[in-house]
């Protein structure tokens with residue numbers, strides 16, 4: 374059928390993509406990934422700093438999702454806490470899959486591989502990065518997929534499920550149209566994109582176990598990460 378993006382849907386995409394591009398980890402922070410020495414301790418510290426900055430970026434991006442700030446305040450917090458890890462997997466995946474020789478891809482991969490994480494988490498993590506890479510998402514799809522992930526209604530402690538579901542539905546309708554227009558040769562593209570969201574959920578569990586094993590080794594996190602991940 375003829376797929377049309379309405380004026381208001383175009384405005385929605387524009388505001389989300391602008392927010393996505395406006396809020397990034399500052400260059401002076403990310404360039405440390407290129408400069409600092411390589412050791413398990415230093416790599417863990419750098420990844421902790423990146424994650425902390427990424428959470429701050431995520432909060433600012435989320436505030437720009439149309440309708441998010443009109444949700445119940447406690448539900449806003451529940452959505453951010455419930456989606457932070459998944460959104461950060463998406464973000465780091467986009468960095469690792471960038472075709473542009475931005476230099477972060479190799480150093481980030483190297484630092485993640487040597488940061489004290491056990492092998493059992495590496496495999497699913499790098500499989501996910503590979504599956505995101507294969508999708509070759511355009512920035513509109515990346516931004517909308519992140520918004521869809523944040524607006525997942527069945528997170529712990531969400532009270533007004535319907536309100537969140539309505540917002541997510543709005544995003545999904547636009548994302549589906551974008552996929553049809555962007556990948557006319559691949560009618561399954563949208564379905565494959567949603568399949569990544571399912572894969573993200575499984576990574577949540579691996580990540581929770583990673584946190585536990587790090588805490589056993591008395592690894593330290595920042596106050597912001599402790600708050601968003603309910604640790605310490």
Ligand SMILES: CC(C)c1onc(-c2c(Cl)cccc2Cl)c1COc1ccc2cc(-c3cccc(C(=O)O)c3)sc2c1
Pocket residue numbers: 397398403406417420421422423424427457458461462464465468477481485594598
């Ligand atoms: C606390 C820390 C040890 C940790 O625990 N779990 C994870 C994690 C790991 Cl490993 C993998 C996935 C998800 C999580 Cl949450 C992490 C590290 O999480 C992050 C989170 C975001 C980003 C963005 C980056 C990045 C680099 C260059 C450029 C850019 C850019 O946006 O330009 C972004 S690196 C980075 C590292």
